[in-house]
Amino acid sequence: MARDRGARGRRAAVLAAAAGLTTAVVAGLSGCGTAPWDQPGFNSASATSTSSSTPTPSATITPIINELATGSTQHELKAGDISLTVTYYSTLSMDQWTAAANKPLSFSMTGKLGSDQGQKIYLSRVSVTPAVDGPKGSLPAPAPLTDQASVAPGYLVKDPYSYSQTFVLPALDPAATSMTLSFTYEILLQSAPDSTDYAKQTATDQLTIAIAPPQ
Numbered sequence: 001m002a003r004d005r006g007a008r009g010r011r012a013a014v015l016a017a018a019a020g021l022t023t024a025v026v027a028g029l030s031g032c033g034t035a036p037w038d039q040p041g042f043n044s045a046s047a048t049s050t051s052s053s054t055p056t057p058s059a060t061i062t063p064i065i066n067e068l069a070t071g072s073t074q075h076e077l078k079a080g081d082i083s084l085t086v087t088y089y090s091t092l093s094m095d096q097w098t099a100a101a102n103k104p105l106s107f108s109m110t111g112k113l114g115s116d117q118g119q120k121i122y123l124s125r126v127s128v129t130p131a132v133d134g135p136k137g138s139l140p141a142p143a144p145l146t147d148q149a150s151v152a153p154g155y156l157v158k159d160p161y162s163y164s165q166t167f168v169l170p171a172l173d174p175a176a177t178s179m180t181l182s183f184t185y186e187i188l189l190q191s192a193p194d195s196t197d198y199a200k201q202t203a204t205d206q207l208t209i210a211i212a213p214p215q
Helices: 002-031
Strands: 072-079 082-089 103-113 121-134 137-139 145-148 163-169 178-190 198-210
Touching: 072 178, 072 198, 082 178, 082 198, 103 121, 103 178, 103 198, 121 163, 145 163
Parallel strands: none
Antiparallel strands: 072 082, 082 103, 103 163, 121 137, 121 145, 121 178, 178 198
């Protein structure tokens, strides 16, 4: 009888020790916090490192401007109280405007006064400064072209009178793709009708023309 009580006591002690060990293991796991995969919002895909490829930007093509593509163009300019209408055109077709060709550029101009009291408008000087561009940037350009009035005080340009001129642009660098012409118009306005006193005004303009590839 004593042996049975001793055996039962030993079994109880073993069970108690096992229970204590289980409690310790559970307590140890609890001390580590919630497992990552049991946390709200866990996404197994985000735990995997993935490589993403950066898209290669496509090349940007900049169109070449040609203001004479339709044969002519008209610009409206201001010089103080004076309004100028300038028409640009060429007798050479645009497909013949190659770098090697001599390229005639014609233009005509007429002016009006906003507060017209009968004064006359004169053009005393016009100058054109070319700039040439190619696929890689600026290229050597021709020398500026100038027309200085051969009569005093200048050429009468008040409507219905007008000024017309043709400048011939010489051969360019073979790599040229376009040219920009910067115009400066120097205008004289009578201070009063029949007066010999004049006020000077200046108007500027730009014209961009494409250069055709060699034939």
